[in-house]
Amino acid sequence: MSDQNNPNQGHPDPDGKTWWLDKPENIRLIVWSLVVICIALVIADFLYHKHGHFDFEMWPAFYAWYGFLSYCFIVLSAKQIRKLIGRKETYYDAEDSDLNNEIDNDSANKDAALNGADNDKP
Amino acid sequence: MTSLSPALLFIIAGCLLPLIPASTRRYVALLVPVIGIALLLLTPHGSYGQVSIFGLELTTYRLDKLAFVWALIFHIAAFIGALYAFHLKDTVQQVAALLYQGAAIGAVLAGDMITLFVWWELTAIASVFLIWARRTERAYRVGMRYLMIQIGSGVILLTGVLMHLHDTGSIAFDNLGLTSVATLLIFISFGIKCAFPFLHNWLQDSYPEATVTGTVILSAFTTKLAVYALARGYAGTEILIWIGAAMTAFPIFFAVIENDLRRVLAYSLNNQLGFMVVGVGIGTEMALNGTAAHAFSHILYKALLFMAMGAVLYRVKTIKASELGGLYKSMPWTTFFCIIGSLSISAFPLFSGFISKSMILTAVAVEHHTVVWLILLMASAGVMDHSGIKIPFFAFFAHDSGKRCEEAPLNMLWAMGIAAFLCIAIGVYPDALYAIMPYPVDYAPYTTAHVITQLQLLMFSALAFTVLFLTGLYPPEIKSVNLDTDWLYRKAAVKIIAPVSTAVASTQAMLFTGLATLTQRSLSKIDQLVGPQAWLTRSVDSTGMVGLITATLLVFLMFYLW
Numbered sequence A: 001m002s003d004q005n006n007p008n009q010g011h012p013d014p015d016g017k018t019w020w021l022d023k024p025e026n027i028r029l030i031v032w033s034l035v036v037i038c039i040a041l042v043i044a045d046f047l048y049h050k051h052g053h054f055d056f057e058m059w060p061a062f063y064a065w066y067g068f069l070s071y072c073f074i075v076l077s078a079k080q081i082r083k084l085i086g087r088k089e090t091y092y093d094a095e096d097s098d099l100n101n102e103i104d105n106d107s108a109n110k111d112a113a114l115n116g117a118d119n120d121k122p
Numbered sequence B: 001m002t003s004l005s006p007a008l009l010f011i012i013a014g015c016l017l018p019l020i021p022a023s024t025r026r027y028v029a030l031l032v033p034v035i036g037i038a039l040l041l042l043t044p045h046g047s048y049g050q051v052s053i054f055g056l057e058l059t060t061y062r063l064d065k066l067a068f069v070w071a072l073i074f075h076i077a078a079f080i081g082a083l084y085a086f087h088l089k090d091t092v093q094q095v096a097a098l099l100y101q102g103a104a105i106g107a108v109l110a111g112d113m114i115t116l117f118v119w120w121e122l123t124a125i126a127s128v129f130l131i132w133a134r135r136t137e138r139a140y141r142v143g144m145r146y147l148m149i150q151i152g153s154g155v156i157l158l159t160g161v162l163m164h165l166h167d168t169g170s171i172a173f174d175n176l177g178l179t180s181v182a183t184l185l186i187f188i189s190f191g192i193k194c195a196f197p198f199l200h201n202w203l204q205d206s207y208p209e210a211t212v213t214g215t216v217i218l219s220a221f222t223t224k225l226a227v228y229a230l231a232r233g234y235a236g237t238e239i240l241i242w243i244g245a246a247m248t249a250f251p252i253f254f255a256v257i258e259n260d261l262r263r264v265l266a267y268s269l270n271n272q273l274g275f276m277v278v279g280v281g282i283g284t285e286m287a288l289n290g291t292a293a294h295a296f297s298h299i300l301y302k303a304l305l306f307m308a309m310g311a312v313l314y315r316v317k318t319i320k321a322s323e324l325g326g327l328y329k330s331m332p333w334t335t336f337f338c339i340i341g342s343l344s345i346s347a348f349p350l351f352s353g354f355i356s357k358s359m360i361l362t363a364v365a366v367e368h369h370t371v372v373w374l375i376l377l378m379a380s381a382g383v384m385d386h387s388g389i390k391i392p393f394f395a396f397f398a399h400d401s402g403k404r405c406e407e408a409p410l411n412m413l414w415a416m417g418i419a420a421f422l423c424i425a426i427g428v429y430p431d432a433l434y435a436i437m438p439y440p441v442d443y444a445p446y447t448t449a450h451v452i453t454q455l456q457l458l459m460f461s462a463l464a465f466t467v468l469f470l471t472g473l474y475p476p477e478i479k480s481v482n483l484d485t486d487w488l489y490r491k492a493a494v495k496i497i498a499p500v501s502t503a504v505a506s507t508q509a510m511l512f513t514g515l516a517t518l519t520q521r522s523l524s525k526i527d528q529l530v531g532p533q534a535w536l537t538r539s540v541d542s543t544g545m546v547g548l549i550t551a552t553l554l555v556f557l558m559f560y561l562w
Helices: A024-044 A062-085 A097-104 A110-115 B006-019 B022-042 B065-084 B091-108 B113-132 B137-168 B181-193 B201-209 B212-233 B239-257 B261-282 B285-316 B332-345 B352-366 B370-396 B410-428 B430-434 B448-470 B486-530 B542-561
Strands: B046-053 B056-063
Touching: A024 A062, A024 B448, A062 B239, A062 B370, A062 B448, B006 B022, B006 B065, B006 B091, B022 B065, B022 B091, B056 B065, B056 B113, B065 B091, B065 B212, B065 B285, B065 B410, B091 B113, B091 B212, B113 B137, B113 B181, B113 B212, B137 B181, B137 B201, B137 B486, B181 B212, B201 B212, B201 B261, B201 B486, B212 B261, B212 B285, B239 B261, B239 B370, B261 B285, B261 B352, B261 B370, B285 B332, B285 B352, B285 B370, B285 B410, B285 B430, B332 B352, B332 B370, B332 B410, B352 B370, B352 B410, B352 B430, B352 B448, B370 B448, B410 B430
Parallel strands: none
Antiparallel strands: B046 B056
16 A cells, blocks of 8 residues: 555644544545445436447446446556656756746745736746 | 737737836736637628738638637637736746737638748747746757747648649648648648647647746647647548547556646647547537537636646646645645546536537547547546546645645636636536537537436546555656657657767867868968068068168268268
8 A cells, every 4th residue: 555545644734733634534435425426326327218329338337337447447557658668757857847946936926026026037 | 890810919919018017018918818809709700811922812811610719719718828827027928928829819810821831830939938938958958849849840831831832723721631742741730739649749848848827828729729720621531530549548648657747737638639639530510519619628627727737836846746745735726726627627517528528429429430439438537537636636635745835826816717617617508619619519418328427437437546546556656757759859869869960070070170280280381481470571670770771871971971
């Protein structure tokens, strides 16, 4: 399990505030809601008259499992492709692109910008 | 009633902008698209601005139903872009944006291909300044690569147009079809700007390197102009169906593993263009309506997503997924608008993507292109991943990065809010959009089957994400770059050319050294003969001279007196 999975393993909240999404039980609530919605959508599939352009559209819950499998296929094959084409961040440029982000920053602060006092040039 | 081209308004305003006091420039940038829309609405459909140059009949302004859709959304995008950049004081970006937007509108309204070419090249030249405005060495290099490819596209276009003129005697910009070498060249030129597979990488290379506001503006115009050009010139060209299908599919794999979230959006943009290109390839009235509607809604939600990511970059100073997370605590409004953009691009019911993308898919189904349809459906699940989940999840939720910042500036929030409102408005009331489509719309998006099947596709994709993420199978966000076709010219070509250029340089050096030695020797020989120290031209000491003359005079006097 990667450390992204648990929101509590991130940095402690600097404000000392606990947010609704910080609680694991709420995450579980969201996950289970999703499961319930998915089950409901499969049941709904049998409740209306279908008339698709293709025969396979008539298969039970075609869109559901096609979506699920497509998603897994895309993500898992991309993970393998990464081994082939993934490179270090400095592969093309020695410099880190984050170092260049000063151009749009607020140093020409908001008030100045609103008064038209100065320029966004660093 | 008027027939003044809105494109000219943008160009004139752009040229005069530097003369206007700095504090009023931003208002001008906001006002120009508004006046432009008024001009557009007041112009009856027809052809205007006919001029004859070198015996060629140019139609510089043609307004019809197809052109109107693009011209209108370009104006809306220009307004939203100006509002998003309202805090900026950078004249270069303000001027570049107006010229670029004007050029794109002019190209859409061009009635002949010479006029098209002129605007086509101006979009390239004006837009590069939105990248260079970052004023870094890195941005300079990206801009050069971008410019070479964009200008190259224009040169190919001009070649094709001139050959077409030679073949047919016509420069009219109407349906061309792939019938000759000339039309093939024009097709390739459009294909470069439309980011066809293998011609695509300029987009992912350059857009994420532009300024915060520049990327938002860039995302709307160039590629959609190319879609328009294809719809105008190559509707019903079958190969476009396959090109488009490939475009929807391959970028989604790159988007999954890309760390720079604005680059994820650039791949996503490429994938969305694929749907439009498929629509052009099908070429039926429904498909072309689908392409026009999708271009319209796409510009709005793509701009919205780029605006949200731009706001994050602006506040946090990075847009790498590996560095972000938990930002919903600091930027709740941006998070909210971003999620609306995500729902729209994923085509959830009641959002704009739902009513536009489905027209293209239905048009494909009606023509019974089974494989293409399955690819598009798979790509729709892919959209759900990279734009529906990855963008909002890793920026605003996921694990808390501990980063805290201010909410985005007010003008950015307003721009995002307007775009979000339009995304929902189109989704809830599609008839307004359908009313301006190039052909009469006979399509009802909100059927029970459509809503349920679409929700199945999307919710089960979300379920797949949840399963993969909780089991740790989802690829983690790591600091990295991924190779794409730009590797060919950024690394491979350099490797091949490097020895050649070294050889050229050393040969050159040898030749020049030889020449220099020869010249040096000749010069020193001449110097010996006639130089300042040479016997022939040596200047004699003046004291000696005076002495000599005095002596001569003395001798003379002595002889005289003798």
